[in-house]
Amino acid sequence: MQRADLDLAVIGNGSFGALIDKRARIVWSCLPAFDGDPAFCALLSPRDHDGGDFAVELEDFADSEQHYFTNTAILRTVLRDTQGGAIEVIDFAPRWKRHGRLYRPPSVIRRIRPLSGSPRIRIRARPLADWGARTPESTWGSNHLRWLLPGFTLRLTTDVPVRFIREGTAFALTQPVDLVLGVDETLQRSLAGYAQDAFQRTAEYWREWVRYLSVPLEWQDAVIRSAITLKLCQYEDSGAIIAAMTTSIPEAPGSARNWDYRYCWLRDAAFVVRALNRLGATRTMEGFLHYIFNLATSDGSLQPLYGIGMEEKLDESEVPSLAGYRGMGPVRRGNLAWVQKQHDVYGSVVLASTQLFFDQRLEAPGDADTFARLEPLGERAYALHDVPDAGLWEFRGRTSVHTYTSAMCWAACDRLAKIASRVQLPERALLWRQRADAIHQRVIERGWNARLGHFTDAWDGQHLDASLLLLADIGFIDALDPRYVATVEAIGRELRHGNALYRYIAPDDFGAPETSFTICTFWYIDALAAIGRVAEARDLFESVLARRNHVGLLSEDLAFDDGEQWGNFPQTYSHVGLITAAMRLSRPWQDAS
Structure with missing residues (x-):
């Protein structure tokens, strides 16, 4: 049972x-x-x-x-x-x-x-x-x-x-x-x-x-519950957005993959901002950017995560007074990922900021001064696009030039080019376009494996991971490009198990993953719809919705055998994925009857 x-x-x-x-x-x-x-x-x-x-x-x-x-x-x-x-x-x-x-x-x-x-x-x-x-x-x-x-x-x-x-x-x-x-x-x-x-x-x-959310025609209850949950995860004193409210709920039974998620990962927060922006809830974006600009360093460098009060050091330790979820310790306080290099964060922040310059509803839209505050992030992205990092999965024992990281560095430069045009700075627009094009060419050359016939997790790599599903979402490649379609199909063959996805299957510092990473399943659903397999995507989406708990909430992971929830809770990543997939899959409002 x-x-x-x-x-x-x-x-x-x-x-x-x-x-x-x-x-x-x-x-x-x-x-x-x-x-x-x-x-x-x-x-x-x-x-x-x-x-x-x-x-x-x-x-x-x-x-x-x-x-x-x-x-x-x-x-x-x-x-x-x-x-x-x-x-x-x-x-x-x-x-x-x-x-x-x-x-x-x-x-x-x-x-x-x-x-x-x-x-x-x-x-x-x-x-x-x-x-x-x-x-x-x-x-x-x-x-x-x-x-x-x-x-x-x-x-x-x-x-x-x-x-x-x-x-x-x-x-x-x-x-x-x-x-x-x-x-x-x-x-x-x-x-x-x-x-x-x-x-x-x-x-x-x-x-x-809720009244002012731009919800889809279908699955409104699920989308609204997810939106409220995301809103509850923003610490409004600073604008920080936590990844989850808990620490140390294991990603799989007895796995020791027990982490403290009560902090602001810039990547996760950027996903939250983009999801709520799609629903028209833009104040979360404004609060998060206030947080980001308060973190700004002279050279634009950013850690992967910070405390909700903008703390930089989040030293990790084990708590002996708590036995853990179901007794499955250790319980950890703090998160050592703050010392890692995760270069995709620069693209994440610029992507989350872009709507600020184009949305005419905002009381204080982005201008040339705001753009100038983002440019150091682009400088870092350009400088680091081919430098090994821990990647978005935060590997603790190895680094690589991850394809997703490089693509996000491209996204930073690409969006800065568009923003520069918007604020009428043609010379800066040309510079950022040239940089974006240079990164794009290198990622195509090194991230695509012609022998395997799909993109790989790292430059000159051999493996897949689910982050490659995002290449079309960020605009790096067209969803109908045969290379992207082939990558989605390869991920379906290798990472899908039943109605859920592994984030990757190659062993990491803690062995082989045992549970599905819920947002990866939603990324796959979104990708299936983008390449035209809409009916299959809708069926898979319904199967994940059925795994929510009794009040419509999701943790980080789902067991493959019985669909039990594992990982920290409620997980912003998972609810972001639900919103994004629902917006993609829903029938248009004109079909309402």
Whole structure:
């Protein structure tokens, strides 16, 4: 029987996020921001302390159902007992416009009410500190509890008797109750009034945001859920976009491919920006570019990833106090990939920036000064297009001149040529066009293997990897070019297994990959459609959609045998792929009937 550990829902507001299981238990949340100490860390199995969760427990539990309120990030869980009793738990993080700014405190609001019968519940709030290593010092008052976490005091305000929560006492739920967990501030109004007002305002915010998305005719629910999920992964204080909210959920069972994804990979973030741009949600792009320009160095050099507060050093270490997901350690904090050379990031950033210069809806479109800030990135791309790097798969034990990396360096120069023309700088446009053409010629010469009849993962290489599917998407080669078609077909033969794709099959530092990399399957779907195999692409797309969890979310990887989700969660890459493929495959709006 398939396990459902990643049958989790996500709530958040651009400051932090929280993961909630089917029983309305918060099992993961880093506070007060994505990269903080996980006060709620039950997902990664604390070794020596009970807790790490915030639970609403129904006595004689029988079953549950869970869904989001339509077009929002507000979660509703219904718990039923064996005696006909039922309760409703509504969870959300406040987010709405106030005084010209967004109100988005690191706070969870939980609203609980009886639905039927005579339900009895327990509320357990059991945060841990120092990555699950200790129970934090706590205090309490007449209607609140406080926990002294590292650098942050967490406060729970409630109309439930405080002693019931402190001691885990069961009580009959005869009327609605509210809980507000967040910053250590006294609530200046009635708890129920604040919770109700926050619910209405937060629902209005999300529905207004969704209303202006340019969604496809088909698969709207899936696209909207993915778009909201991507939005929840942007840290709006800086504009950074995290790869996922978790760390150390293994890519495959017992594989030790356990990485900390709570940081901003420039490549991943650029994919997010491009996906949301396609839906018309351009503010994410503006925030991300603000982040990028704050990272700018004099020579234009960029690391592959940074912290959400623009931290450069993300030293990697193992956390002994957490046993790991299902006990499959190690749990890692930090990510050593920050020291790697991944030259495709320059193309990623320029691609993500290009719409800024062409979209007339923007309040502050790109101009010559903005272009000048991008040019150093192009200089780096041109200088490094034939220099070995770790590649987008972040190999730790080898480097190559990766074909995808070189093509992304071409993309940086190509887009800078187009942008220069747009801002009426013809001399710069000519320079960047010449550089783009030079890179293009070299990639064709060295990245194409005539004997094998397809592009290869590295210059003068012998192997395939799924990143080659993106060559048409970035405009490096036409989708109907026989060389691209042949590469797509070769990838289908060698990397496809059932209804999913490996990212590559050659062994790496940790052995041979064991699970499918979900975004690669979406890239393949997109490529199939581009070369004319639309019916096959649609069938494959539907099969991946069926692998989403009960609330429409995806992690990084899927098992080939049973489709179980693995890897960090929710994974921005996967939801980017879903949006892109849906936009490609959907019937046009004029076909609506």
